[in-house]
Amino acid sequence: MMNNTFVKMGCVILSLILAGCVPHNTIDEVSLMHNIGFDKEEEMLKASVVYPNYAESDNPALITAAAENPSSLQEELSHKSQFPFEIGQVRLLIFGDKLSREGLAPILDTICKDPKIGIIRIVITDGSPDLLLRKTLKESPLFLMNLIEKSIENEGIPETDLHLMYDQFFGSGIDMSFPNLTVDSKENVKVDGMGIFKDDKLALRISEKETFLLKLMTDANKRGVYSFNLNMNGNKANIGVRIISGKHKVKFIKDNLKEKVKVSLNLNVELDALPEWINLEKEKDLKLLKNALQKSISTEAEILLKKFQANGVDPIGIGRRYKANHENYSELSFYDRIYPGMTYDADTKITIRQTGVGK
Amino acid sequence: MSVKVEKQFQVSAFFTFFLIHSSQTGIGILNFQSQVIKDAEQDAWISLIITWVITHIILYIIFKLLDGETNDLVAVHQYCFGKTAGSIMSVLALVYFWLASLTVLRAYIEVIQIWVYPTIKTWQLCFIFGLTFYYIISSGFRSLTGFSFWGVILPAFLFFLIYFPLKHMNYINLLPAFSHSLTELFLSSKAYALLFLGFEWILMYYPFIRSSNNKDISKWAHLGNMYTFIIYLVITLVSFLYFNQDVLKHLPWPTLMMVKVVMFSFLERFEYIFVFIWLLVIISPICISLWVCTRIAKRTFSIPPKATLLFLLIAEMIASVNFREFRSTDYLIHFTANAGIGFVYVYLPLLLIIKWIKNHFMKNRLNKGF
Numbered sequence: 001m002m003n004n005t006f007v008k009m010g011c012v013i014l015s016l017i018l019a020g021c022v023p024h025n026t027i028d029e030v031s032l033m034h035n036i037g038f039d040k041e042e043e044m045l046k047a048s049v050v051y052p053n054y055a056e057s058d059n060p061a062l063i064t065a066a067a068e069n070p071s072s073l074q075e076e077l078s079h080k081s082q083f084p085f086e087i088g089q090v091r092l093l094i095f096g097d098k099l100s101r102e103g104l105a106p107i108l109d110t111i112c113k114d115p116k117i118g119i120i121r122i123v124i125t126d127g128s129p130d131l132l133l134r135k136t137l138k139e140s141p142l143f144l145m146n147l148i149e150k151s152i153e154n155e156g157i158p159e160t161d162l163h164l165m166y167d168q169f170f171g172s173g174i175d176m177s178f179p180n181l182t183v184d185s186k187e188n189v190k191v192d193g194m195g196i197f198k199d200d201k202l203a204l205r206i207s208e209k210e211t212f213l214l215k216l217m218t219d220a221n222k223r224g225v226y227s228f229n230l231n232m233n234g235n236k237a238n239i240g241v242r243i244i245s246g247k248h249k250v251k252f253i254k255d256n257l258k259e260k261v262k263v264s265l266n267l268n269v270e271l272d273a274l275p276e277w278i279n280l281e282k283e284k285d286l287k288l289l290k291n292a293l294q295k296s297i298s299t300e301a302e303i304l305l306k307k308f309q310a311n312g313v314d315p316i317g318i319g320r321r322y323k324a325n326h327e328n329y330s331e332l333s334f335y336d337r338i339y340p341g342m343t344y345d346a347d348t349k350i351t352i353r354q355t356g357v358g359k
Numbered sequence: 360m361s362v363k364v365e366k367q368f369q370v371s372a373f374f375t376f377f378l379i380h381s382s383q384t385g386i387g388i389l390n391f392q393s394q395v396i397k398d399a400e401q402d403a404w405i406s407l408i409i410t411w412v413i414t415h416i417i418l419y420i421i422f423k424l425l426d427g428e429t430n431d432l433v434a435v436h437q438y439c440f441g442k443t444a445g446s447i448m449s450v451l452a453l454v455y456f457w458l459a460s461l462t463v464l465r466a467y468i469e470v471i472q473i474w475v476y477p478t479i480k481t482w483q484l485c486f487i488f489g490l491t492f493y494y495i496i497s498s499g500f501r502s503l504t505g506f507s508f509w510g511v512i513l514p515a516f517l518f519f520l521i522y523f524p525l526k527h528m529n530y531i532n533l534l535p536a537f538s539h540s541l542t543e544l545f546l547s548s549k550a551y552a553l554l555f556l557g558f559e560w561i562l563m564y565y566p567f568i569r570s571s572n573n574k575d576i577s578k579w580a581h582l583g584n585m586y587t588f589i590i591y592l593v594i595t596l597v598s599f600l601y602f603n604q605d606v607l608k609h610l611p612w613p614t615l616m617m618v619k620v621v622m623f624s625f626l627e628r629f630e631y632i633f634v635f636i637w638l639l640v641i642i643s644p645i646c647i648s649l650w651v652c653t654r655i656a657k658r659t660f661s662i663p664p665k666a667t668l669l670f671l672l673i674a675e676m677i678a679s680v681n682f683r684e685f686r687s688t689d690y691l692i693h694f695t696a697n698a699g700i701g702f703v704y705v706y707l708p709l710l711l712i713i714k715w716i717k718n719h720f721m722k723n724r725l726n727k728g729f
Contacts, residue, residue, distance in 0.1 A: 011494035018487045023476055088628070112609065115474045118628055119620055163527060163601075163620060166610075171603035320603075324534035 028054060031081050032089040034141040037129020038107055039096025041066060045107075046096075047073050048130040049085065052141045060141040062133055070110040088116045091145040094129040094181065095122070100195060100202035108169055108200065111162075119162050121148050124195045124202070125181045132181055135189050144189070148179065151191045156212035156224025158194070169200070172331040173319025177214070180205065196313045204311045206304070213297070213304050216265055217316050222246045226269075228296040232288050235277045241293060242270040244353060250321050253345075259338060261318060263301060263346045269293070270354040280355060294348040301346040309340065318342070361430045362566045362658070369569035370504045372576045378564065379583030381507035381643035382557035386466040388591070389637070391554055392598050392613040399547035400604050401532065402539045404595050406547035411588040413548075414555045417703055418584060420711050421558075422577045425565050429714075432562040433658040439713045446659045453655045455698050456560065457671055460648040462695040464488065465679040467641045469688050474615065474634050485676040495646050496653070496668055500567050503650055507643040514640050517633065518590070521597045523621045528600035552704060553696040554591055557644050558584060559703050563651040649675075 037048040044066040053061040065076035078085050093111075095104060111117055125132050136143050151157040157179050168176040176197040184190050194211045196204040206214065212224045227240040246267035253260040271280075280286050308314060312335070319339065323329040395403045429435045432452060436445035468484050495506055561580060570576050598613050601620075610616050621629035652671055653664040682688055 008494055008497070011490045015487050015490040015494075018483075018490075021483070023478055115612075115615075115630075119622070166606045167603050170606045170609050172605050320531060324531050327535050327538045 025086070029083050030086045031083045032086050034060070034089065035092045035094065035133060035136075035144055036087075036090055037094040037096065037125075037133050038099055039128050039130065040099045040102055044068060045070060045073055045099075046130070047077060048133050049077055050133050050137070050141055051081075051085070060137060062130075062137055064130060070107050086116075087114060088118065090117060090120050091142060092148065093120055093122045094132065094144075095124045095178070096129045097124070097126050097202075098128075100124050100197070103200040104197075105200040108165065112166065117162065121145060121161055122165055122178050123148060123160065123181050124178045126192075126205070127183060132183060132189060135183055135187060144181070147189070147191065148181075151179070153221070154223050155191070156208075156215055156226075157191055158211065158215040159219050159221070168315075171320070173314070173321075173323050173329075173334070174317035175203075175313045175315050176200070177315040179211070196308070196311070196315050198311075198313050203313050204308075206307075209300070210304050210307075213301050214315060216243070216246070216267070216297075217248050217250070217263055217301065222248075222267065226293075226297065228293060230278075230289065230292050232285075232292065233277065235275065237275045239271075239274065242272065244268045244270055250316070250318065252322065252325065255343065258341055258343060259322075260343045260345060261305070263305070263344070265297065265301070265346070265348045266351075267297075267348065268351045268353045271352060272355075274355075286352070290350050290352065294350050297348040297350075298346040301348070302344050305344040305346070309342065309344075312340075314339065361428045361434060364566045366569065368500060369567050370501055372568055372570040372579055374504045374508065375561070375568055375576050375579035376583040376586070377508045377511050378504060378647065379558050379561065379580050380586050381510045381640070382560055382647045383555055383584070383587045383644075384590070385463045385557065385641055385644045386470065387554045388594060389470065389614045390612050391551070392595070392602075392607050393611060394550040394553075395547050395595075396604060396607055397547070397550065398543040399539045401534070401599060402537060402544065403547045403551075404592065404599070405537075406544045407551050407588070407592055407595055409544065409548040410551040410555060411584070411591075413552075413704065414558070414584055414588075415581060417707060418558060418577070418580055420707055421562060422573065422580070424707070424711055424714060425562070426573070430566050431654075431658065433655060435562075435710065435714065439710065439717055449655050449659045452702070453652050455695075455702055456648045456652050456655070457675070458691075458695050458698060459556065460645045460652075461675050461678055462691055463641050463645050463648075464675060465682055465688055466692060467637070468679060469685075470612070470615075470634060470637075473612075475631055481682075482676070482680045485679055489672050489676050491642070492646055492649065493668065493672055495642065496650050497665060500564060500650065503643075503646055507647065510639045510643040514636050517636060518593075520618060520621050520629070520633075521593060524597055524601040524617045527620065528597070529603075530600065532599055532601075532603050533596075549700065551591075552700050553692075555584070555587065556696070556699040556703060557648070559707070560647055560651045563654045564647070 031051045031053075033049045033051050035050040039046045039048075045068065046064060046066045048062060048064045050060050050062050053059070063077055063080050065073060065080060067073040067076045074085060074087070095107075099107075148157070148160075152159055158177065160178055165176065168174050177194055178197075179191055180193045180195050182190060182192040184192075193205055193207050194214065195202050196206065209227075212226060215224065216222055222243050222245055225240045225242050227238055230237050230239050246265060248266075249264045251262045251264070253262055274280070278285050278289060280289075305316075308316070314335070319329075319331065319334050322334060322338070395406065399406050424435050425431070429438045433445070433449050436448045436452075439445065440448055464485075468481055468488075471484060472479060472481075495503060558580070565576070568576050594614065598607070598617055601617055602610070602613060607613055615630050615633065618630040618633045619628070623629070626632070649668065649671055653667040656662045656667040657664050682691060
């Protein structure tokens with residue numbers, strides 16, 4: 001009996017002690033990558049990595065390396081650093097213009113297979129990521145991630161992350177789209193429009209305003225500012241309205257053998273600064289303003305949808321909606337035959353929730 | 360022929376719920392999605408309901424087998440096939456049960472190697488786990504039951520994590536519904552059957568459950584199976600709502616990918632914690648099946664359980680170290696799944712028919728005798 005207890009105790013103690021023998025990493029002895037930029041340069045893949053360099057200074061450091069495939073890229077990077085690079089803390093992935101045009105598939109496929117990567121944000125840039133990252137070196141390492149995060153939250157940029165990328169890249173009936181970062185004339189980094197992809201290649205760039213319209217038609221969060229030209233009672237002005245929340249719906253209507261896509265938007269808006277010749281207390285003025293806003297959003301949404309159609313891209317996921325109602329859906333025939341012939345009809349309903357505290 | 364177990368070694372009927380449920384949930388729940396969507400795609404949840412109903416029928420068959428004088432598998436085998444043939448069948452069952460435990464262990468080690476420690480060696484993990492298993496199993500059936508109780512209760516909070524993927528769900532992924540043929544649905548429900556395997560071990564631990572009547576045990580067993588079904592249904596639906604079907608085809612570990620989205624302000628990557636909490640879940644099926652093996656050996660050949668346990672554990676360690684290539688674990692899982700489906704869903708109903716025929720002849724002989 002004594003012997004038996006001894007063996008059992010031994011089992012417990014040994015398994016507890018041995019559990020301490022797992023491989024470990026000390027935080028000071030790894031280089032945690034925060035932002036990675038990928039681009040193509042002379043047939044080679046080029047990566048630029050920003051990592052906080054705690055051992056030497058407070059500012060983040062930047063390292064670039066080039067290799068022929070994504071796997072050896074990480075090793076090339078490590079050759080230039082005293083500590084091994086860890087990919088687990090990456091927050092932002094930036095694709096350069098040249099790589100976006102040539103196709104992201106080789107990189108997206110390897111990222112998908114790396115279990116270490118978290119739910120990261122993905123963006124593109126219209127220049128080279130190297131330049132963009134260099135501009136942010138004086139900021140904190142998470143500057144770019146915070147920039148994107150709050151733009152998505154409040155400023156009319158559609159949601160973008162690894163999960164959505166899987167959904168759009170592998171899933172049928174929808175195309176990838178990523179926000180675009182740019183360096184403006186004053187050397188500041190800013191979010192500017194979006195890039196729409198066909199398969200894994202960049203096919204179309206859209207402006208800031210179109211980006212917000214795209215967000216209205218895809219995301220659940222619809223916060224952002226929409227500006228339009230108001231022409232009323234002989235006065236003209238450009239007015240910005242803040243959209244607080246809303247709902248979107250995409251429906252198909254058979255219309256003379258052609259499929260018609262009906263997009264309905266239900267938006268709650270907040271008005272703050274209005275020119276003085278509008279008096280919202282007057283029923284007529286309010287109605288005119290509402291109608292002008294509804295018409296402006298509907299027409300611009302229709303124009304944007306036609307632009308997508310003309311370029312053969314589908315970032316809204318019309319194919320996916322179509323698939324849900326049609327059992328014999330095939331991606332190829334949908335985009336070859338049905339999608340180019342579709343007509344669009346956007347319908348907007350505005351509810352003015354707040355007018356601010358001024359009068 | 361029936362076995363009598365001393366009262367001090369028995370557990371009450373209520374624990375059947377935990378024993379059944381914890382022996383069903385293993386490693387399959389982490390990656391079943393890519394298998395089940397092969398045929399029925401977004402309609403696979405219907406296949407799950409089919410498998411669940413069939414599993415209830417099999418449970419009913421098991422309790423019919425254990426009725427009366429033959430109250431464990433070895434007794435049933437000896438009653439139906441006689442001493443020698445019965446022993447051979449029992450040994451085959453032992454081999455399958457051992458394979459089941461090996462599969463869960465090897466698959467879990469693979470998860471750790473893929474997700475957390477790519478450089479750790481299989482034998483190191485085997486050694487640590489082996490010590491734990493020896494400790495739990497050698498303490499007897501009652502501590503095993505205690506462990507399976509906590510192995511269900513403690514990880515139960517993981518269930519609330521579905522809140523995170525539900526925030527990103529899209530109902531459109533489940534459409535068009537009901538668009539698959541019956542054949543496709545049945546092929547998918549075969550893939551689901553692997554998830555339910557494990558409840559058949561009640562064939563051996565049945566005498567260890569104390570109860571005034573048979574009905575009480577079967578009630579808790581059916582409830583356990585129902586709870587398993589509910590969990591599988593929720594995970595199936597949540598992963599279908601969260602991932603598009605085309606994405607699921609590309610992800611080898613969808614459940615873990617789903618846990619990735621779980622984020623707390625103090626903890627960014629929950630999947631690492633998830634993988635290790637899962638150890639609590641997989642210890643029960645591994646230990647119960649190994650205990651069942653030692654029980655079969657004891658009942659058929661009267662070998663002392665400690666000796667069988669040591670032998671089987673060492674064999675299991677050696678076997679898992681020898682699965683080196685990444686495909687080989689897949690083959691092992693595939694093979695065990697097919698063996699299990701054959702044993703549970705084909706052999707057990709046949710066994711009941713054989714038992715009925717035998718009963719009939721015995722009655723006739725008795726009648727003639729008088």
